[in-house]
Amino acid sequence: MHRVLNYLKDLFSWARLKAFFFILLFLLMGEVISYLFALPVGGNIIGMVLLFVALKYKWVPLRAIKPASDKLIEFLVVFFIPYGVGLMVYFDLIKSYWLPLSIAVIASTLLTLYVTAIILQKSGK
Amino acid sequence: MNFSFLWAIFGIGITLVFYALAGKIKRFKIAFLNPVLLAIVGIIVFLKVFDIPFEAYNKGGKILTYFLGPAVVALGAFFYEKYEELRKDLRLLTIAVVIGGICGVVSIVFFLLLLEMPMFLIQSLASKSVTTPIAVEITKNVGGIPDITAGIVIAVGVFGNVFGLYFLNKMGITNQRAIGAALGTAAHGIGTARAIEEGKIPGVYSGIAMCLNGIVTAVVTPVILHFLL
Known part of the structure; x- marks a missing residue:
């Protein structure tokens, strides 16, 4: 019990909440830009690019973001498990396509692997 | 009594529990036993066995997926x-x-x-x-x-x-x-x-x-x- 309490205390520490607030601010900026310019790219991706640029030009120090960004990335996979579970609803829908689907996905993945690797291998030493 | 609130807790809880369990199995070092894949399959089987509709589970699931926004920014x-x-x-x-x-x-x-x-x-x-x-x-x-x-x-x-x-x-x-x-x-x-x-x-x-x-x-x-x- 004590360990759980300490874990939660660390999870919701002041520095982390502040960092999380900063990240939400970048998310908001991304959403606003995406909306204003009617961009086909989601607000969170624009927020990610904005955060990178802000860090690179030292407008924001990494230590102000890191407490929350590390935790978010640690739990990243948990956040998309519900989408994976959602596949059960669509299972019947894609069941009839599974063979051509698998062929296309595997072929495309192998091609992507090879193309990326050969460019670096041929030009790198 | 608001039951949708309870379903939300259930959805989040079962996701975290299955993820933690899947992480334990990972120790066996078998490549295709990816913890995320295991957690997803485990939750689907659980929901099917107890005849719980996805919509009920997703009351909590949706709350977790909201975090994808800030996580991508991170x-x-x-x-x-x-x-x-x-x-x-x-x-x-x-x-x-x-x-x-x-x-x-x-x-x-x-x-x-x-x-x-x-x-x-x-x-x-x-x-x-x-x-x-x-x-x-x-x-x-x-x-x-x-x-x-x-x-x-x-x-x-x-x-x-x-x-x-x-x-x-x-x-x-x-x-x-x-x-x-x-x-x-x-x-x-x-x-x-x-x-x-x-x-x-x-x-x-x-x-x-x-x-x-x-x-x-x-x-x-x-x-x-x-x-x-």
């Missing part, structure tokens, strides 16, 4: 940290990832068209090479079904994790950076996990390739779908 910080480590040949890596990433989108759309697959599958699978949070956002953007994307993206990652390195070696790729970049570009985080096992250099290259391709695919997919369809 990748910007991760990207920045990694960027400092390989500044010097960032240009070459960028070129390789941009071409590889575009190739990934174009080839899947092309193959699916060739096999006469329906439109909703093409829209849902175009972003299959990139990390799930970004892929899901791209799918929403181009009008596909995010749940299909999530499942396929994870399958792609597991495939890359298990067979990617073997395939690249067979094709004569020995350069550590090339292997890392290829795994990150084609098989996102799950492929990157394999690259990290190979060593620090492929791991870093894979991580940065994954982030770069996330951006490349996010920008390029709506455009490609617009022109090809």
